[in-house]
Amino acid sequence: MGDAVFELLVRERLAAQGSMPAHILHKKAVKKVCAVAQARGYDRVEPLLTDEELGILKRGRNANSTHVPRSCDPSDYRKATGVEALFGYLYLKGDLQRLETLYERMEDDGTEED
Incomplete structure (x- = not known):
């Protein structure tokens, strides 16, 4: 569930940037949904999490793959x-505002997007 929620957030933001060819949209989405990008986001949101959210994040991270x-x-x-587990949890919990807040923090790396 969490991977779908995360990808939907990514694609919504990209689509809101304006019209672009589908293949460009897809390439940009893939760059943001990959494990490396999500791992960077993990490090940005971890300090902001409640104890409950941190437990979900760590449980997802430590799950046997x-x-x-x-x-x-x-x-x-x-x-x-772990990020996908947290996003799935927040979505299923119905806490969309918190989901948006954490996603925005993940995206905020202090640089401008290409």
Whole structure:
């Protein structure tokens, strides 16, 4: 659930930037949804989390993964799994405002997007 919620947030933001060819939209979305980008976001939101949210994040991160893609660092993959678990939890809980807040923090890296 969390991976779908995260990807939906990414694609909504990209679509709101204005009209662009579908292949460009897709390439930009893939860059933001990948494990490396989600791992960076993990580090940005972790200090902001409540104890309950932190527990969900860590439970997702520590879940046993039977397969880590070869192109991905296992640490990044685990962090990305934690982010997806947290986003899925917040979505199912109905806390969309908190979901938006954390997503915005993940996106805010102090640089301008290309």
